[in-house]
Amino acid sequence: MSMNGHRFRCYPNRTQENILLRWIGCQRFIYNSKVREDRYFRAFARKALSLTGQKPPIDQQYSQFIGPDTAWLREVPSQVLRNGAVRWKQAYRRFFQKLSGRPTLHGKGGEQSVWLTRELFAFEDDGEGGYFLRIGTKKHPLGRLRYVSDRPHDLPASIVISINAGQWHVSFATEDDVIYPKPAEIQAELSQWDETDLRAATLGVDRGIANPACTCAGKVYDFDPVQKARMEKKIRQRRRWQRRMARRTKGSSGWHKARKRVARTYTYASNVRKDFAHKVSHDLVTAPGVRMVVMEDLKVASMSRRPKAKVNDRGRPVANGARAKAGLNKAILNSAWGRIKTYAQYKAPRNNVLFLVVPPHHSSQECAVCGHIHPDNRPSQSRFVCQRCGQTDHADHNASRVIAQRGVRKVVGQCKSDQKVGAVRPEPLSPDSYAGGDQNKPQAGQHPSAHRSSKPETMPTTAQAV
Ligand SMILES: [Zn+2]
Structure with a gap:
């Protein structure tokens, strides 16, 4: 509906x-x-x-x-x-x-x-x-x-x-x-397609911490710097008002005021997230030539892990821009990821696009070219180097290609198994x-x-x- x-x-x-x-x-x-x-x-x-x-x-x-x-x-x-x-x-x-x-x-x-x-x-x-x-x-x-x-x-x-x-x-x-066509109808249509054609019409989307969303077409979605700066400011304000609230007598007018101010700091970020999710989801399902958008079920465990702190030769921690960025993004993104999925799901059929979710297992460690899966394929947070075929890519981009392939296999594979069961000559x-x-x-x-x-x-x- x-x-x-x-x-x-x-x-x-x-x-x-x-x-x-x-x-x-x-x-x-x-x-x-x-x-x-x-x-x-x-x-x-x-x-x-x-x-x-x-x-x-x-x-x-x-x-x-x-x-x-x-x-x-x-x-x-x-x-x-x-x-x-x-x-x-x-x-x-x-x-x-x-x-x-x-x-x-x-x-x-x-x-x-x-x-x-x-x-x-x-x-x-x-x-x-x-x-x-x-x-x-x-x-x-x-x-x-x-x-x-x-x-x-x-x-x-x-x-x-x-x-x-x-x-x-x-x-x-x-x-x-x-x-609007039902997802099952679109899937039935796409399952008749040739695998290569379907792959060309498929957009895999990787949702990550450093890059909130990245597609296999090479597009990266992130909040704009002004939004980020404002959200950071709101987080600082929130901490301040939370401290004040803690100091004030519970139930007093000052306490109520502080509580209200804390609540208000959430609204801006929430609006930004909604806006962001709308823009990304719209962009995905209206991309030219795209008939299928694939995401993975969120890998919650690895998402909530911060990137490791880097150390220099002498074992001293070095400033890590990616890590700082991740800390902020993590807080902002937690709910945006879910929204992007929900919005894309309902916008897809309106654009005659199939929205699919695939299992997330090892998508970050799998090579999009040869399918080799190994933790060593990820020398760093952002790099992907296949230990078998030598393919080098940005890790998020590689993951989005893996996700797209999983979607294609799901749709094409379903068609094949159906044929086995129901291949009755008309x-x-x-x-x-x-x-x-x-x-x-x-x-x-x-x-x-x-x-x-x-x-x-x-x-x-x-x-x-x-
Ligand atoms: Zn490979």
Whole structure:
């Protein structure tokens, strides 16, 4: 779910729950029927239509799915069904824009949702500056849906009501026509790529102490000097006010004042971190040609270690700029790293980019060229010299390349293992296979990962949809 819309908890009663689950099931049925119909048409087109030069139709027709066997579809508002077909068409449009793979069957696991357009809901003034949400049509009323909004919102053109793990949410999309591809869809697309191409479109990101973030494209992200100077000043101020606070009588007005001043010193750094994380994450997912951004799970242990103090020939400590810098950066970065990851994660699908996290084991000691892993490859904090192949690089840059490769292997490797399991030669499709015949078999052009959901649909019930 995109983060620029609004998403609130909602609390349908028992009756409303049953109705909503039915709507969800029926909309999914139409969507999946469109997917199957399209597969049939394309298989047929390859064989026969190619002779006539005709293209399979991509339309929003759905009335053909309502028949004697599916009379239960008439028990929901027709708009719910139509929106199922529209959702499918939008997914198809994304495919044409190369924003995702072809629409695949929607399974019954995970989050389930129904998309409702204007005809199916209305906001009613509650007389206290808030709104009630009334759902349904005259013929198919659902009544008032209770939802809890923690912030003001615009009235949307459409809403999505979803259930996941027993919790209901209502989402107000601010960008109605835009439904971003799901990470799984992007991953399915990228897994078809050639490994070399994917490597070229992959940005590995190393998050470190000396360099807060460094990419395999050689870009280094750091706070600007003014920000750093200010943050240092704030830290000094904080220590001063903390000392004063300790000296003052607890609960006195002076103590309260000191406490407030201590708290205030945190705000600036916190804003800088947020700002920094936004800039870095945006830059990563919008970099030209990039389709995949890979980070590692934070290596907390090595992160919280300070670089060793250097000693000169006579065993005396020498001034170490990197060490001083690290001390400050460590304090500043602790929360910025997490934020960069969170922000990149939600910004990536909007840019049709896959965001991946890979295990961090020994990424700092592994050679990006030959894969040799040894502590000796790191003669210093910043240098990487491979003891096997002699590759020399900046340590952070080498690490970011290792991370990118791990991401590529994860995506490409998954594709290979899928092929082993599900390498069934697509069967020639007959009209039966789309009109409710055997739909459990993998069909032409279907990504293997979508198989799990290709069971014939039946009338949705509470038990199935939850
Ligand atoms: Zn090497």
